[in-house]
Amino acid sequence: MSKETNSGIPTDSEVILGILNNSENVLKRLYLAYFPMILQLVINNNGNTDDAKDIYQEAIIVLYNKVKTGDFELSSKLKTYIYSICRRLWLKRLTQMNRYGGDIKDFQEFLVVDDETEKNNERDIQFNKMGSALQQLGEPCKTIIEDFYINNKSMQEICEEFGYTNADNAKTQKYKCLQRLKKLFFQQK
Amino acid sequence: MSENNELTESIERYLNGEMTKAERAQFEELRAKDASVNKKVAEHKHFINLVKQYGERLELERRLDAIHDEIDVHALEDELMIHPSWVVRMWRNHHSKISVAASIAIFAALCTLFFTGYLSNKQANYGQLVGEIDKLKHGQSKLQSTVNNLPLQRPAVSNPGNFRGTGFAISTNGYIVTDNHVIRNADSVYVQAADGKSYRTKVVYTEPLNDIAILEITDPSFKPLAPLPYTLKKTETDLGESVFTIGYPKESIVLGSGLLTSSTGFKGDTTQYQTSALLDYGHSGGPLFDNKGNIIGIVNGKQTHVEGVAFAVKTSYLLKAIKDIPADSLNKPMNINGKNTLAGLARPQQIKKLENYVFMVRVYNQ
Numbered sequence: 001m002s003k004e005t006n007s008g009i010p011t012d013s014e015v016i017l018g019i020l021n022n023s024e025n026v027l028k029r030l031y032l033a034y035f036p037m038i039l040q041l042v043i044n045n046n047g048n049t050d051d052a053k054d055i056y057q058e059a060i061i062v063l064y065n066k067v068k069t070g071d072f073e074l075s076s077k078l079k080t081y082i083y084s085i086c087r088r089l090w091l092k093r094l095t096q097m098n099r100y101g102g103d104i105k106d107f108q109e110f111l112v113v114d115d116e117t118e119k120n121n122e123r124d125i126q127f128n129k130m131g132s133a134l135q136q137l138g139e140p141c142k143t144i145i146e147d148f149y150i151n152n153k154s155m156q157e158i159c160e161e162f163g164y165t166n167a168d169n170a171k172t173q174k175y176k177c178l179q180r181l182k183k184l185f186f187q188q189k
Numbered sequence: 190m191s192e193n194n195e196l197t198e199s200i201e202r203y204l205n206g207e208m209t210k211a212e213r214a215q216f217e218e219l220r221a222k223d224a225s226v227n228k229k230v231a232e233h234k235h236f237i238n239l240v241k242q243y244g245e246r247l248e249l250e251r252r253l254d255a256i257h258d259e260i261d262v263h264a265l266e267d268e269l270m271i272h273p274s275w276v277v278r279m280w281r282n283h284h285s286k287i288s289v290a291a292s293i294a295i296f297a298a299l300c301t302l303f304f305t306g307y308l309s310n311k312q313a314n315y316g317q318l319v320g321e322i323d324k325l326k327h328g329q330s331k332l333q334s335t336v337n338n339l340p341l342q343r344p345a346v347s348n349p350g351n352f353r354g355t356g357f358a359i360s361t362n363g364y365i366v367t368d369n370h371v372i373r374n375a376d377s378v379y380v381q382a383a384d385g386k387s388y389r390t391k392v393v394y395t396e397p398l399n400d401i402a403i404l405e406i407t408d409p410s411f412k413p414l415a416p417l418p419y420t421l422k423k424t425e426t427d428l429g430e431s432v433f434t435i436g437y438p439k440e441s442i443v444l445g446s447g448l449l450t451s452s453t454g455f456k457g458d459t460t461q462y463q464t465s466a467l468l469d470y471g472h473s474g475g476p477l478f479d480n481k482g483n484i485i486g487i488v489n490g491k492q493t494h495v496e497g498v499a500f501a502v503k504t505s506y507l508l509k510a511i512k513d514i515p516a517d518s519l520n521k522p523m524n525i526n527g528k529n530t531l532a533g534l535a536r537p538q539q540i541k542k543l544e545n546y547v548f549m550v551r552v553y554n555q
Contacts, residue, residue, distance in 0.1 A: 024252070027252065027253075027256070028256045031253060031256045031257070032256065032259075032260065035257075035260060035265075036265055036268075036269060039262070039265055039266065039269055040269040043266055043269065043270055044269070044270065044271050046281055046282060049262045049263075049266055053257055053262075057250065057253045057254075057257070060253060061246070061249060061250075061253075064249060099281075099282075105271075123242075126239060126243075127242075127243050127246055130239060130240065130243040131243070145240065146244065149237060149240045149241055149244070150240065150241060150243070150244030150245075150247075151244070171198070172194060175193075175194040175197050175198065176194075178197065179193070179197075181240075182236060185236075
């Protein structure tokens with residue numbers, strides 16, 4: 001790979017492939033390439049730098065998930081797509097905060113987008129539930145669940161880490177933890 | 190509980206493809222047979238997927254944060270901010286706070302104005318008076334207009350060329366004292382005696398600060414008066430002294446009498462007395478006598494809207510003014526008589542004697 005493709009703004013198809021291949025380099029270049037555009041949008045429309053960061057990361061996650069699930073079809077320039085999503089998200093946020101003055105200063109052309117941000121919202125709610133369920137679960141259950149299901153550690157490793165005398169004990173503990181996690185998760189509204 | 194765990198373990202092993210062929214066939218048979226097991230498999234699969242996706246999301250967010258930390262956001266912010274709009278942005282972000290602050294400021298200003306009296310007319314008079322005292326510039330003449338200037342406030346404003354006041358003789362050879370505000374801006378000043386004779390006069394001295402003016406009768410037809418029956422009292426007069434004045438608020442002479450009610454004048458002016466004598470416009474410049482017929486002041490003004498509050502400049506200021514007259518502005522010597530012939534007389538006799546020494550002052554201007 002030449003140096004040029006490793007830095008600077010990635011092409012649109014590079015981004016798609018990079019996300020599918022979990023390329024750290026592409027993700028970073030994508031992020032750096034379009035952040036200034038979104039920062040400009042937000043700080044010149046009643047927002048601060050933290051708002052810009054939140055909005056931008058949400059949009060990148062939407063893009064990331066769409067590409068990962070394979071239902072992403074690029075019908076415009078990626079730049080326009082990202083700008084449009086951020087614009088939509090920021091308008092929504094401004095309205096929620098009652099800071100929307102009725103007009104927004106635009107710096108790019110944009111498309112009308114709506115459905116994907118809604119879908120993403122639903123998943124965010126599920127994730128928030130999962131986050132607080134894990135928090136309530138407490139230690140050592142939280143770490144056992146995370147290690148086994150998220151970090152893909154083997155039962156043997158977990159057994160050693162927590163000092164269980166044999167893998168069966170660890171397994172029993174894990175199932176108890178999972179049972180409680182499910183209960184905590186579904187208890188939430 | 191342990192049964193439950195076993196089932197969960199079986200589901201997990203099944204989903205992860207860890208079962209042997211025989212086990213797998215057996216489990217699939219169980220699934221087909223028992224709908225609740227089948228449902229549990231689906232639920233477990235969905236839940237574990239959610240856990241995994243949650244983990245992935247956390248991981249992705251962590252990665253994005255790491256990338257974000259490499260950006261110099263502040264430098265970018267400065268570069269990308271549309272600078273001329275900072276006032277607008279400030280307003281947009283803080284307009285509620287700014288509005289509240291502005292309202293409070295306006296309210297406070299109004300309260301201050303209200304309580305310090307800028308919004309009421311009565312207090313405005315007071316303010317004006319203080320200003321005059323501080324400046325000592327236009328002095329008494331301006332004070333007069335706040336007190337309600339006697340000749341100027343006459344309804345005869347429709348004929349502004351003709352003002353009228355009162356004056357009295359302080360020497361036999363034609364020196365007359367009146368108020369400065371009576372003759373201010375005059376083109377010519379005449380005095381008219383009780384017998385109706387009118388004489389031309391010249392203003393020889395004015396002291397606007399104490400509202401004192403001294404006229405000299407220059408008319409050749411004027412004959413010197415008989416010796417004055419009164420004196421100018423040098424010391425302060427006590428409260429409660431019965432006082433009176435005579436003057437010309439109309440064509441014939443009018444008496445005003447009352448008590449000396451205060452040793453200070455309008456708003457505590459120490460150059461004046463306050464008296465309860467009922468005075469009218471036109472009494473200005475007239476002499477204020479005590480019971481014995483000594484002159485203790487020059488009638489000067491009255492407080493508006495209140496009856497029985499009139500003011501007179503103390504005689505000591507008149508004596509001082511006389512002393513201050515430049516010698517070369519006097520054509521003849523001014524002899525202030527010192528013999529009182531009125532003491533002990535009844536009021537009607539006193540007035541009969543005094544009439545000839547009190548003049549109507551007529552003022553003409555363009």
